[in-house]
Amino acid sequence: MSISRRGLFGLAGGLAAASVAGCGFAPTNSGGAANNSLTFRWWGGEARNKAYQSALQIFTQKNGTKVDPQFSGYDGYFNKLNTEFAGGNPPDLFQMDTALVSTYAAKGVLTDLGSFIPNTIHLDTLYSAVRGAGVVDGKTYGVPSGSGYAPVLYDKTVFEQAKIPVPADTWTWDDFGRIAGEMSKAMGQGKYGALDASKDDSGALQPWLRQRGKDLYTGDGKLGFTKDDLAEWFALWDKLRKAGAICPPEMLSNTDSATGNHPLISGQIAMTTGWGLAQMAPLTQHALDIVVVPRGSNGKTGQALSGGVLLCIPAKSKNPEAAAKVIDLFISDVDAIKAMGMSRGIPPSGKALETLTPTLTASDKRDVTYAQYVADEVAKDGLPNAPTAPPGYNDAKTALDSAAKQVAFGKMSIPDAVAQYFRDAEAALQGAK
Structure with missing residues (x-):
């Protein structure tokens, strides 16, 4: 949750x-x-x-x-x-x-x-x-x-209707891509297996980084990962986007609030990051459930308890x-x-x-x-606790949101979006000190 x-x-x-x-x-x-x-x-x-x-x-x-x-x-x-x-x-x-x-x-x-x-x-x-x-x-x-932790919230009713097994606690990022693709096909045109979480820093990117021994930030308030890491992250979601496994970027406008307009509640997607049962369950008659964000190849959850x-x-x-x-x-x-x-x-x-x-x-x-x-x-x-969000965090978060959307809308290449993010985020963190 x-x-x-x-x-x-x-x-x-x-x-x-x-x-x-x-x-x-x-x-x-x-x-x-x-x-x-x-x-x-x-x-x-x-x-x-x-x-x-x-x-x-x-x-x-x-x-x-x-x-x-x-x-x-x-x-x-x-x-x-x-x-x-x-x-x-x-x-x-x-x-x-x-x-x-x-x-x-x-x-x-x-x-x-x-x-x-x-x-x-x-x-x-x-x-x-x-x-x-x-x-x-x-x-x-x-x-x-x-x-709290970073869950994936999913519509159990939709999974059952599609006759596709729900995600397991042991699933990996490869499993996520496969299941999202299967759900997209089963749900039909205009519906998708999962939310595009490329812009979700603490709900998706952070556990993915921690599974690799890194984090969003270092203890001294700097970025805790490299340009190559972010390029790999954007590429993962770009591949899923092009395969139709995740939602198009236009659908992200209704994902920052727990309302009936959220694509999970409106029936447009089957899985989402960033929300738990307490916020979403009262909004639908469907049965919802939770599972950890997909594990790394080493089996680690990468979770950072809040x-x-x-x-x-x-x-x-x-x-x-x-x-x-x-x-x-x-x-x-x-x-x-x-x-x-x-x-x-x-x-x-x-x-x-x-x-x-x-x-x-x-x-x-x-x-x-x-x-x-x-x-x-x-x-x-056995991972170190996540460092406290540093001064400048909010602007760095906004920079990720912007860069991820530039890639999703096809307005910027992955290398250019990565460069933009690092320029803006590093300036935000340095300027806040």
Whole structure:
């Protein structure tokens, strides 16, 4: 199961990143005495808001510290936060986009949580693969709230109608191409076996790279792969495109939102990356299911578990000690874990998984049990944890989207598109430092 695209995959963070980069913040410690209240800011829908407030009531009951909840939608969230940072009055604790933590950490406005670990924040409670989601340059600036991975979501009903076996957990990229081609033929004209995922960085390209011992980025914020790697990646999808196994580029305009217009839901494709059951299952009467992204020839999944959204403490928090206790509540307290449920994604620990599983719906149980399977496979892979997305990530992601579409629409050769991507992405990463 994937965390929502806004929380894990495609992020609407470009404006936020640009805005904070221009603020010229200086790191400042609060220096204030601990008090009996704090403010906590987050974004989310009604279900998440209710869950957070229930958990915060539990915190107040157990710790005696009052929490002032401040919540909104995602749009404008970081603009308001940046204004408060610039004015020196940010909330004491706030929810952070995983892809933006490096940008904020680089400006010195976040508290290094190392002084609270392990005595206050029990980070070892979490799966080892997600603990580093908020780590920048060896320091922990955010604590993850969930776990997620890169799945392939498929329409089981359509597979059954076509009398084609569904993808297996052991499938490879060769299997993917074969199955997508078979499904395209079975589904008929104007329908395709799979989504064109050539532009999907974390949902497809990253596991493909990690299967080869590389990654999207290095620990020091540079590209983690070569031009030859990207050329091979584009060639893989170009071959599938020309064979009619994947959708044409015109169909990609409806793939960034979980709506009835998504080609999987509208019946135009049979498989897609970037989404999980929680987002898509309610949109269709068909039976949907999930499988890992195809494995490499070495059998590795290449999965990089995500930490979902993070919780961070500003350097100017007026009550960092209490804020740290709130963070620990979400990862350690059974009552708070129950209150939050699945509102922030797949449970990030065995403790949370064990706590929640008895009360989950059938589809949620499928999500979490499969996530446990993937976590076990990640451990078998033995690969390093993926580096935190560096400053400039959003512009680098946009550069991949542009280059991939230039190839898909036939407007640019693969070598020229690769050159364009490296030029734009390297400039974005370097300029953000």
